[in-house]
Structures are given as structure tokens and as C-alpha cells.
Amino acid sequence: MLGHFAIAAIETLANRLISLAPQVQARLAKVQGQSLVVHVRDWQQFISVVYASEGLMLQVHDAQPEYSDCFISADTDTLMKLKEPSRLTQLIRQHKLDIDGDIHLAQAFSQAFSELDIDWPEHWSQYIGDAPAQLLWQAVSQGKARALEAQGKLDHILLTLLQDELKVSIHPLELTQFTRQNRQLKSDVQQLEQRLDKLLAQMPMQQTRG
Amino acid sequence: MKEAEQKTTHFGYKTVAANEKAAHVADVFHSVAAKYDLMNDLLSFGIHRLWKRVTIASSGARKGQTILDLAGGTGDLTAKFSQLVGDTGRVILGDINDSMLKVGRDKLRDRGLVSNIEYVQMNAEELPFPDNSIDVITIAFGLRNVTDQSKALASMYRVLKPGGRLLVLEFSKPEHEVLTKLYDIYSFNILPKVGQVVLNDSESYKYLAESIRMHPDQETLEGMMKDVGFEQTSYQNMSGGIVALHRGFKF
Ligand SMILES: C[S@@+](CC[C@H](N)C(=O)[O-])C[C@H]1O[C@@H](n2cnc3c(N)ncnc32)[C@H](O)[C@@H]1O
Numbered sequence: 001m002l003g004h005f006a007i008a009a010i011e012t013l014a015n016r017l018i019s020l021a022p023q024v025q026a027r028l029a030k031v032q033g034q035s036l037v038v039h040v041r042d043w044q045q046f047i048s049v050v051y052a053s054e055g056l057m058l059q060v061h062d063a064q065p066e067y068s069d070c071f072i073s074a075d076t077d078t079l080m081k082l083k084e085p086s087r088l089t090q091l092i093r094q095h096k097l098d099i100d101g102d103i104h105l106a107q108a109f110s111q112a113f114s115e116l117d118i119d120w121p122e123h124w125s126q127y128i129g130d131a132p133a134q135l136l137w138q139a140v141s142q143g144k145a146r147a148l149e150a151q152g153k154l155d156h157i158l159l160t161l162l163q164d165e166l167k168v169s170i171h172p173l174e175l176t177q178f179t180r181q182n183r184q185l186k187s188d189v190q191q192l193e194q195r196l197d198k199l200l201a202q203m204p205m206q207q208t209r210g
Numbered sequence: 211m212k213e214a215e216q217k218t219t220h221f222g223y224k225t226v227a228a229n230e231k232a233a234h235v236a237d238v239f240h241s242v243a244a245k246y247d248l249m250n251d252l253l254s255f256g257i258h259r260l261w262k263r264v265t266i267a268s269s270g271a272r273k274g275q276t277i278l279d280l281a282g283g284t285g286d287l288t289a290k291f292s293q294l295v296g297d298t299g300r301v302i303l304g305d306i307n308d309s310m311l312k313v314g315r316d317k318l319r320d321r322g323l324v325s326n327i328e329y330v331q332m333n334a335e336e337l338p339f340p341d342n343s344i345d346v347i348t349i350a351f352g353l354r355n356v357t358d359q360s361k362a363l364a365s366m367y368r369v370l371k372p373g374g375r376l377l378v379l380e381f382s383k384p385e386h387e388v389l390t391k392l393y394d395i396y397s398f399n400i401l402p403k404v405g406q407v408v409l410n411d412s413e414s415y416k417y418l419a420e421s422i423r424m425h426p427d428q429e430t431l432e433g434m435m436k437d438v439g440f441e442q443t444s445y446q447n448m449s450g451g452i453v454a455l456h457r458g459f460k461f
Pocket residue numbers: 235239280281282283284285286304305306307310332333334335349350351352355356357
């Protein structure tokens with residue numbers, strides 16, 4: 001039930017976004033009525049997507065639906081990488097991805113949503129008027145820019161901290177020393193193992209009753 | 211009990227002549243038709259929408275199919291199916307009650323869903339379709355109201371195509387004692403009061419609560435489906451068994 005609830009919420013949200021983006025509607029209209037089924041391997045769930053006359057319809061299934069125009073099977077990590085078409089063949093060869101049916105359908109959905117570019121100030125203005133909508137947009141845009149800037153700074157700080165302050169990265173000499181010690185340990189263990197084998201061989205054979 | 215079953219049946223907790231139950235049920239739905247959708251949302255806290263989503267997901271509905279939404283009332287399931295079967299498919303909204311059908315038709319027309327939906331007044335016990343003609347049948351919160359349920363199930367089996375499936379969404383038996391008690395308090399005390407306030411009709415909702423208690427439990431209903439020929443039957447409890455979705459195939 002939880003899965004159905006979540007997918008219902010996503011469906012509502014997606015349809016809300018689509019209703020604000022005419023270019024997405026036009027793109028999806030071309031694949032109206034065709035069903036894409038996505039098998040999310042790590043969730044063991046199947047999600048079907050159909051764009052119909054009243055909008056997007058999403059469903060979750062425990063088992064694979066008998067019919068689909070395009071079927072994709074991958075785990076969430078791989079699904080996230082599908083945006084780069086150049087990697088598809090590689091992913092399929094690595095058995096990380098299975099595709100069956102009309103791949104254009106999957107591409108149509110993925111493109112439609114990546115093109116989701118909504119004229120927010122225009123929509124907000126319906127509720128709060130032109131000037132406030134523009135102000136709000138500026139504030140949001142500035143906020144976004146500032147957040148990105150902050151994130152950049154944070155990344156830099158982290159990097160410096162790791163490299164200089166904490167000396168997390170190892171010096172090549174340290175690495176060589178570690179490898180040498182490791183090799184010594186390995187050979188000690190081997191010797192011990194051989195000695196144990198010898199001891200075991202010297203022990204009188206014991207029959208066990210099965 | 212057994213010999214009396216031929217001529218009498220349950221109408222909620224009352225025993226009525228079998229040939230009168232349909233008329234009583236008709237009264238109930240004539241009286242609630244106009245506010246049926248509102249009451250559904252109100253009384254189930256909107257959860258009936260989720261139960262219906264699960265039903266749609268289990269139906270395997272796809273483009274080109276013929277689907278019968280039996281006892282379909284105001285057409286919640288029909289609306290979804292109409293989208294899934296597309297222009298090459300068709301959905302029949304079947305109900306015994308013309309008031310419910312009319313509310314359904316008006317609602318779906320307002321939403322622009324017209325091209326592939328038919329509205330047919332029918333009794334679930336004697337479906338007006340040829341043998342082997344329908345891909346999927348759903349009956350949501352309808353079977354409980356039917357006088358001869360086995361006859362209705364047999365009729366559904368007859369009209370389904372080989373490979374077709376039936377989905378019965380219906381109130382059922384809660385899985386836990388505590389839930390049963392809470393549910394009883396809710397349905398016998400709160401349901402009729404809300405019915406009184408919103409519709410000035412507590413009787414219809416008293417009937418609802420009573421008919422739910424009289425309805426066969428999960429195992430019994432599955433047995434009834436098997437008896438008329440359904441195969442690979444199964445059921446799925448929802449909301450702790452307050453509602454169950456039964457599924458069966460014809461091969
Ligand atoms: C509770 S409503 C369910 C409506 C709809 N399926 C839903 O889930 O919202 C039950 C419906 O069953 C219909 N009904 C009762 N007895 C019937 C019968 N014998 N044949 C067909 N429909 C029947 C009623 O008229 C009513 O519309």
C-alpha cells in the first residue's frame with residue numbers, strides 16, 4: 001500500500017508539472033497510450049508509465065506486467081546513468097541493464113522530463129501578481145546561486161582539510177612500507193599453515209560415524 | 211438456515227424475501243447516488259482511492275482490451291480503464307441502478323472521457339454479453355449488494371474470455387481483534403451519523419455497515435470463486451483486511 005501511496009503522490013506532482021509545461025505535453029502526446037515498464041531491481045518492483053488523455057498514469061506492480069511497449073530492467077544507480085545514451089551499450093554488456101521493446105519510448109519520457117523548463121514567474125503571477133512573482137523569482141534564483149557558491153566553498157574546504165590538515169592521503173613511502181609488511185605477514189601465515197598441515201597428517205586417522 | 215436460503219436472503223442484518231433484496235438495494239443507491247463520491251472520500255478518509263489503484267494495477271489492463279466495470283456506480287475505475295485501453299479498446303460501465311449510472315455518465319462526460327465508454331444497465335446475475343467476450347471484469351464494492359452472489363460469479367466466468375481475469379474488491383474480515391473492535395465502533399456509530407448529517411439518511415449507512423458484516427470472509431469468497439470455475443485464485447488484504455482484493459482467472 002505504501003508503494004501505491006508514494007506512486008500516487010509522484011503521479012499527482014508529475015501531472016501538476018506537466019500541466020505547466022506545454023512543450024512537455026506536446027512531446028508526450030506522441031507516445032500517448034504506450035506503456036513503459038521499469039523494473040527497479042534493488043526494490044524488486046515494477047513501475048509502469050503511460051501517458052493517457054488525462055495525463056500521466058503511474059502504477060506499481062509486484063510482478064512483471066504481461067504487456068509493455070518498452071521494458072527496462074536495472075537498479076536505481078544504473079537508472080540514474082541512463083541520461084547519457086553513450087553509456088547504454090556498456091551498461092548492457094555489463095549486465096547492469098536490460099532493454100526490451102521500443103527504446104524510443106523510454107527516450108521520449110526521459111527527454112520530456114529533462115526538458116521540463118517551467119516559466120515559474122508567469123505561473124506565480126496568477127496567484128500573487130506580476131511584480132511580487134518577479135521578486136520571488138529573483139530571490140529564488142539568487143538563493144540557488146548562493147547555495148551553489150556555498151557548496152563550492154564547502155567542497156574546497158573539505159579537500160584542503162583532507163589533504164593538509166588531516167593528512168588522510170598516504171605518502172608513497174608509507175605505501176611501500178605497508179606493502180612490505182603485508183607481504184611478510186602473508187608468508188608467515190603460509191608457513192604456519194604448512195606446519196599445521198604436517199601436524200594434522202601425523203595424527204592417527206579417526207573414523208567418524210556418519 | 212439452508213432450506214430457507216432458497217427464498218430469503220440478507221439485507222444487512224434483516225432477512226428479506228430474495229426477490230425483494232434488489233429493490234431494497236436500489237432504494238439505498240437511489241438515495242445516495244448524488245453524494246456518493248463525496249461520502250466515499252469522507253467515510254474512507256480518501257483511502258478508497260488507494261484500494262482502487264491497487265485494483266487497477268492488478269488488472270493488467272492494456273490498450274485494445276474490453277473491460278467490464280461491473281456495479282461500477284459513479285465510474286471511478288471506468289475512468290482509469292478508459293485511459294489504459296485507449297481508442298482501440300472499450301470499457302463498459304455496468305450497474306443495476308440508473309441513478310448511479312447517470313451520475314457516473316455525467317461525471318465522466320464532464321472530464322471529456324467519452325469515446326470508448328458505454329453505459330449499460332444490467333444485473334450482475336445475468337450479464338447481457340456473449341460467452342468469452344470480455345478481457346477483464348472488476349466488481350468493486352458491488353458483490354455484497356448482489357442477491358445471488360454465486361450466480362453472479364458464474365455469469366462473470368461465462369462472459370470472460372479464456373485468459374481473462376476477474377477482480378473483486380470488497381469489504382472483508384479484518385485480520386486483528388483490536389482492529390475489528392475499532393472498525394465496529396466506527397461503522398456502527400460514526401458511519402450512520404455522518405450519513406444522517408450529510409444526506410439526512412442514516413438507514414443507508416446502517417445497511418452499509420451491516421452488509422459488510424454479513425459478507426463472506428476472504429477464504430469463503432475465494433472458495434465461491436473456485437466453485438464456479440475460476441483458477442489461480444488469490445486474494446490480497448488491504449488496510450488490515452478491512453478490504454480484500456480477490457483475483458481469479460479463466461483458462
Ligand atoms: C457501493 S457502489 C460501488 C460503486 C463503484 N464500483 C465504486 O467502487 O465506487 C455499489 C453499486 O452496486 C450496484 N449494484 C447493486 N446490485 C447490483 C446488481 N445485482 N447488479 C449490478 N449492479 C449492482 C449498485 O447500484 C451500486 O451502484
